[in-house]
Amino acid sequence: MCGITGWAGDPPKDPAVIEKMTALLDHRGPDDRGIFTSPSAHLGHTRLSILDLSDAGHQPMVLDDLVLTYNGEIYNFRELREQIEAPFHSDSDTEVLLHLYRIHGDECVKYLRGMFAFAIWDTRRHRLFVARDRLGIKPIFYRKTTDGIAFASELKSLLELGRPPLEDGAISDYLTYRYIPTPNTVFSGIHKLPPAHTLVWEGGRTTITPYWTPSVLPQITDAGQAIEELDELLGRVIPEHSIADVPVGVFLSGGIDSAMTASYLDKPLTITLGSEVPHRNEAPAARQVAQHLGTRHFEDFTGAPSLDTALDAMPRLFDEPLADSGAWATSTVSKIARRHVTVALTGEGGDELFLGYKRHGLQATQRLTALNRILARLVPPLTDTGRSLERRGLTGFERYAALSSSFTRRQKRAILSPRLSGEGKDDLWYFRQHWREDLEPLQQARWLDLHTYLPDALLTKVDRAGMAHSLEIRPPLLDHRLVEFALSLHPGLLRSADGATGKLILRTLMKDRLPAGHLDRPKIGFNLPIRRWVRSRPEIFRNALDRLAQADIIRRPKINHLGGEQIWSLLVLDRFLHG
Structure with missing residues (x-):
């Protein structure tokens, strides 16, 4: 596991900038740090030594015209190595990945079993290739600039190039999903590369391409x-x-x-x-x-x-x-x-x-009643009862989206400022993007979870x-x-x-x-006592709501009762904005 970062473009950046971006990832790789610099690209790497602990695994690693900075583990690297006719100088999966790209180019990702995010700079073609693993286990962010493109394992490195304004739509999305949905981040102009996608930057143009979509047709019933x-x-x-x-x-x-x-x-x-x-x-x-x-x-x-x-x-x-x-x-x-x-x-x-x-079971046994829809309109939305009735009054996609959301759509309309709750905004766009109408209810829920949460x-x-x-x-x-x-x-x-x-x-x-x-034990989890904290120190939540209202994030409505995760969502947002 490591930290990777880099920049490609013209004119070249000061190498000191890449050194700072790389140093911000030292916690991801405290064992070694490397920088590659050239007239058109700089790559950085911090190493957590896992395989081949020697200096032979140092990164960025160079093979002819190719330079690699890589984060992750390729579990079938020894199997792949046996298929490659080339001299090897290490026992690392990094070197195998470089040779694999030399042979198969962008298609190399289809041969990998593992978790990974990596970037390869082709010094001859002036071409940057970036890839992320199929499930999104390893992160990679990118930021297009006027003179090129930058990437990093974490946002903090890209903020070294300047802190862009916050994206209002991302803040609204956060209150629905409890996270900023891919490909967006909270910062305007900085994006996540989606899982199972590659990115190519060449000649000033960026191309993002998917490389894996699993089949979802159930074949096994026995x-x-x-x-x-x-x-x-x-x-x-x-x-x-x-x-x-x-x-x-x-x-x-x-x-x-x-x-x-x-x-x-x-x-x-x-x-x-x-x-x-x-x-x-x-x-x-x-x-x-x-x-x-x-x-x-x-x-x-x-x-x-x-x-x-x-x-x-x-x-x-x-x-x-x-x-x-x-x-x-x-x-x-x-x-x-x-x-x-x-x-x-x-x-x-x-x-x-x-x-x-639990939400899978609720989705499988949904029973819509007209009474729940009517009652949901009569009960204040910012209550446990209002939230529950709104969920019970929905079916299909709308129901599972409500079961998976922090604030329901009715609750968001009640709490968000007019600036963020714009007319016509589809609060559920991310869920809708990954919803499969051709599947059975439980298959739909599973597909959505795998691609979002x-x-x-x-x-x-x-x-x-x-x-x-x-x-x-x-x-x-x-x-x-x-x-x-x-x-x-x-x-x-x-x-x-x-x-x-x-x-x-x-x-x-x-x-x-x-x-x-053991199998009969209820699921426990290790969540924080949020409601108890707020009951004992109500001023913390009250002050957070005041600051969010002053920042024109919320309306500051009367809140009768919220769930623990909803309170946490607002507290985290306030601490991010004002901490």
């Missing part, structure tokens, strides 16, 4: 066949994702996904973050799994941070608003894990692939929280072969007919491999 094939696939994929020349561990919570990940490894090192709040503490369940699997287990305990401590961490982690209160816990467990390992495997992606979220919120949180502590976090369940397999399963193999139970296939697969009762 449970026995599905379990057998899944077992075989997990047995190959998870060990592949543990390759490293440094210590590797597994984040172990009280859930199914992390326990399953650990079970396919040979007595791995496992790490758990316990809570001093009993009803939030997953440490006993994780400890039981660790004993059952015979892992080398470490656990640490923490109480909730202060509200100010948690809020102050958000802008530093993400450089733009992202309202996932679980980010603090992910950052904390990453800090703890870094004492023991350099790489940690995690169970991210299991809920999206195997329909594990997963890369823009969940994987963003995991990447920044881990990299803040120089920890590489790998989600093996998001290997694209597993994703393609999961999408081939009929939804009836994943969610019960009454919608109450998800991940059916995982439960069947793991029932004899985990401690008795």
Whole structure:
């Protein structure tokens, strides 16, 4: 795992600018730093040494006319290396990637199994090629300028070129989605490269092209066949994702996904973050799994941070608003894990692939009543009851969008200033862009989650929280072969007919491999006590609302009751703007 940055164009930038941009990513790669400079391009790299710890893995790496700066891991690099007839000077996946591009050009991404974001500068053709992995595990931002294009692993590096104005539409979108949807950022003119896309800059022109779209037609309806094939696939994929020349561990919570990940490894090192709040503490369940699997287990305990401590961490982690209160816990467990390992495997992606979220069950059992629609218009929108009735009065796309949103459309109209709630604005444009009318309801929900919430919120949180502590976090369940397999399963193999139970296939697969009762535990999570904080210190939320109103972000309406994640969304936005 590393940090990458660079610029291409004419006339050349001062190399000192690229050095500053690169230095801002030292937390992503504290082991080495490299700069490539030329008349038309500068590339920077900070290295977290994972494979081939020698200086032979130094980046940016040069091969003839090609210069590469690369972040990620290619799990099939040794297999690819055997197919390439060329002298190698390292045992790194970086050098394999360079040779692969030399042979296959832009098509090289189709041969890769892994997580990655990289840029290759062709010094002869004056051509920049940038790519991002299929699921969006690794980030890459870009910024077109009057004289070229710049890119970086994190926004903070691109802000070194000057801080652009905020994008009003992005702030409005944030209150719908809890994140800024791709390809936008909160800053005007800075964009995210979407997952499974490449970018080419040549002759002053930028071309962005998709290279992977998985099939979503369900082909497997037999449970026995599905379990057998899944077992075989997990047995190959998870060990592949543990390759490293440094210590590797597994984040172990009280859930199914992390326990399953650990079970396919040979007595791995496992790490758990316990809570001093009993009803939030997953440490006993994780400890039981660790004993059952015979892992080398470490656990640490923490109480909730202060509200100010948690809020102050958000802008530093993400450089733009992202309202996932679980980010603090992910950052904390990453800090703890870094004492023991350099790489940690995690169970991210299991809920999206195997329909594990509560909203999946609600979508599957939707029942529209005209009464709910009528009542929703009568109840104040900025209440729990108003929000619930609005959701219950919807079906199909509108319902799942409301279940997945922070503020519903009616709530946004009540709270946003007229400047941001412009007439005719489609608040749900991002969800609409990825909604598939040709699929069944649960397939629609899964497809939407994989293309929106997963890369823009969940994987963003995991990447920044881990990299803040120089920890590489790998989600093996998001290997694209597993994703393609999961999408081939009929939804009836994943969610019960009454919608109450998800991940059916995982439960069947793991029932004899985990401690008795483990699969019956309710999902807990490690979210922050936001409502309790606001009840004990109401002035913090009140002052935040006042500042947002003075900035013409909200109307400052009477708010009777909001959910914890809605309060957190507003607090994070205020801290980003005024912290």
